Amino acid sequence: MLKAFITDVDGTLTDNRRRLSLSAVEEIRRLTDADIPVVLASGNTVCFLDTLAHMIGCDGNVIAENGGVYRKGFLGAMHVEGDKSAAVAAYEKIISELQPKGDELRLFSANLRYSDVAFARGCDAGTASDIIKGMGVEVIDTGFAIHLHTPGLSKGRAFAEIAKEMGLSPSEFLAAGDSENDISMLELAGEAVVPSTASLRTKDAVRAKGGSGHLSELPFGDAAAEALRELF
Numbered sequence: 001m002l003k004a005f006i007t008d009v010d011g012t013l014t015d016n017r018r019r020l021s022l023s024a025v026e027e028i029r030r031l032t033d034a035d036i037p038v039v040l041a042s043g044n045t046v047c048f049l050d051t052l053a054h055m056i057g058c059d060g061n062v063i064a065e066n067g068g069v070y071r072k073g074f075l076g077a078m079h080v081e082g083d084k085s086a087a088v089a090a091y092e093k094i095i096s097e098l099q100p101k102g103d104e105l106r107l108f109s110a111n112l113r114y115s116d117v118a119f120a121r122g123c124d125a126g127t128a129s130d131i132i133k134g135m136g137v138e139v140i141d142t143g144f145a146i147h148l149h150t151p152g153l154s155k156g157r158a159f160a161e162i163a164k165e166m167g168l169s170p171s172e173f174l175a176a177g178d179s180e181n182d183i184s185m186l187e188l189a190g191e192a193v194v195p196s197t198a199s200l201r202t203k204d205a206v207r208a209k210g211g212s213g214h215l216s217e218l219p220f221g222d223a224a225a226e227a228l229r230e231l232f
Contacts, residue, residue: 006039008177021221027228045112067158068115087117087148090137116149156184176224195223
């Protein structure tokens with residue numbers, strides 16, 4: 001039986017212009033009003049997710065920085081994983097190689113990040129990985145930014161930890177996501193849904209779940225809204 005909902009934000013609770021899907025917000029509010037826990041899981045910062053959680057009206061359970069940071073509720077202890085200094089060193093190496101060539105590698109919210117480094121997609125993830133090979137840092141392209149963090153961090157790992165703090169099993173969650181950085185979370189959840197606009201690898205991961213994987217024919221936030229109406 002599903003008892004909670006965990007969801008990515010960009011591309012999953014938004015539309016094609018990165019605006020919040022009002023149908024998805026309406027369904028999340030319905031869950032919150034029924035005391036069904038909601039977890040927002042993103043590559044973005046805790047600060048961003050706190051604001052979003054307040055505006056949507058959910059209860060402050062967040063996974064930020066692609067699993068590098070997580071917290072139960074607005075007043076819970078914030079857990080920070082990984083080594084940001086290693087990510088910063090890797091970013092500086094990338095800058096030294098690429099910025100003289102004119103690549104735009106603008107940092108995103110550097111002073112608000114605790115675990116990773118995120119910057120504009122002015123280079124591809126493969127190039128960045130080649131430059132920092134051997135530095136003990138992973139490169140993730142979320143489709144919105146390039147992220148650098150130490151190995152082992154993921155939304156799925158943080159999901160397992162925050163579910164434990166919430167007194168729930170990951171199998172009791174519906175998960176929604178659209179990108180490859182969501183796969184670990186989608187695989188761990190009891191049931192999972194992806195929009196028609198999800199990446200091929202993400203769709204394949206959910207398809208592999210069999211009957212507990214839902215491949216919506218709807219795009220973006222409409223898919224999450226549909227799944228919430230049908231499953232809760």
